[in-house]
Amino acid sequence: MKMRSFQVCQCGAPLQMNEREAPKPEGTQVLLKMLAAGVCHSDLHIWDGYYEIGGGKKLMLADRGIKLPLTMGHENVGEVIALGPDAKGVKVGDVRLVNPWMGCGTCKVCRRGDENLCLKPQNVGVFSQGGYATHMLTPHPRHLFDIGDLKPEQAAPLACSGVTAFSALKKVPTLQDEAVVIIGAGGVGLMGVTLAKKMGAKDIIIVDIDAAKRDAALKAGASKAIDGGAADAVAQIQAATGGGAWGAVDFVGSGATVNLAVNSLIKGGTVVVVGLYGGDVTVPTPYLPLRAMTLRGSYVGSQSDMAELLDLVKRTGMPPVPIRTRRLEDVNETLNDLRAGKIVGRVVLTPAA
Numbered sequence: 001m002k003m004r005s006f007q008v009c010q011c012g013a014p015l016q017m018n019e020r021e022a023p024k025p026e027g028t029q030v031l032l033k034m035l036a037a038g039v040c041h042s043d044l045h046i047w048d049g050y051y052e053i054g055g056g057k058k059l060m061l062a063d064r065g066i067k068l069p070l071t072m073g074h075e076n077v078g079e080v081i082a083l084g085p086d087a088k089g090v091k092v093g094d095v096r097l098v099n100p101w102m103g104c105g106t107c108k109v110c111r112r113g114d115e116n117l118c119l120k121p122q123n124v125g126v127f128s129q130g131g132y133a134t135h136m137l138t139p140h141p142r143h144l145f146d147i148g149d150l151k152p153e154q155a156a157p158l159a160c161s162g163v164t165a166f167s168a169l170k171k172v173p174t175l176q177d178e179a180v181v182i183i184g185a186g187g188v189g190l191m192g193v194t195l196a197k198k199m200g201a202k203d204i205i206i207v208d209i210d211a212a213k214r215d216a217a218l219k220a221g222a223s224k225a226i227d228g229g230a231a232d233a234v235a236q237i238q239a240a241t242g243g244g245a246w247g248a249v250d251f252v253g254s255g256a257t258v259n260l261a262v263n264s265l266i267k268g269g270t271v272v273v274v275g276l277y278g279g280d281v282t283v284p285t286p287y288l289p290l291r292a293m294t295l296r297g298s299y300v301g302s303q304s305d306m307a308e309l310l311d312l313v314k315r316t317g318m319p320p321v322p323i324r325t326r327r328l329e330d331v332n333e334t335l336n337d338l339r340a341g342k343i344v345g346r347v348v349l350t351p352a353a
């Protein structure tokens with residue numbers, strides 16, 4: 001059985017198609033035939049090989065152990081087509097979402113239940129081969145989640161943008177009681193707006209510099225939209241929240257957006273930074289005590305976040321985020337469109353189509 005993969009062979013250069021025999025699962029491994037693979041903004045950083053961390057400095061992904069050639073793609077749904085002798089709990093024909101945020105399962109952090117924060121991460125499409133391929137080998141059935149009646153192309157983005165947004169929103173203590181400010185209405189932010197509704201958010205205020213994205217967020221359930229580039233954006237957020245935000249989730253994560261979020265808080269408020277745009281901020285240290293402010297990060301989601309998210313979605317329906325499908329062969333064009341900002345919502349590649 002042949003397996004085709006689209007791989008990063010050189011940072012930033014077009015992905016190359018490689019064909020080889022599909023691997024035979026051993027031990028607890030499970031081989032999937034890929035049905036859907038979402039294209040995510042963070043693929044652009046992985047492709048380039050670095051994150052900007054402010055002051056012109058770069059965080060090189062090679063230093064974090066990413067090796068080429070790499071098949072990207074971490075939002076995957078596939079059908080089980082073969083199992084190793086020790087793989088329990090799934091059978092051939094099962095359609096499963098892959099939780100890509102895999103850890104070693106044995107370090108201190110994994111043992112506390114935060115496999116997504118493992119000290120030796122094996123994240124699919126980042127540190128191990130991902131879903132821009134016809135097949136994918138996964139190490140253990142514990143990372144495979146039943147999607148029920150959801151369509152593969154709808155469910156795939158839950159693996160990254162879905163669980164990332166869900167886990168970040170869970171970190172806002174006042175979500176159900178006070179307005180929440182969501183900064184950035186790209187793929188993840190838009191998912192955040194729709195999930196916040198499902199999680200019982202009282203009121204959602206979207207902030208984005210792009211009018212089309214603000215409109216998409218209003219359609220998805222935000223009650224007010226503010227241009228984050230406006231000179232009086234802080235005053236507008238304070239007016240919209242009645243004196244300052246208790247909770248702000250920054251899905252962009254630039255120096256400008258984190259500053260905006262920090263300056264828009266009411267005393268006792270929380271900023272959750274989840275976007276990886278890059279940059280840096282200077283927060284006057286007295287703000288932390290005098291404003292009793294919380295500034296924290298959130299990175300993807302844990303195994304239990306993924307299970308809770310799938311429960312929520314099965315109960316309340318899929319977030320109506322616009323999803324378009326494209327052929328696996330169109331992966332390079334899709335990544336270029338994403339970089340050019342031409343994609344509203346999500347594109348999901350359909351390798352089996």
Ligand SMILES: [Zn+2]
Pocket residue numbers: 040041042043074160161
């Ligand atoms: Zn992603």
Ligand SMILES: [Zn+2]
Pocket residue numbers: 103104105106107108109110111115118119120
């Ligand atoms: Zn670990």
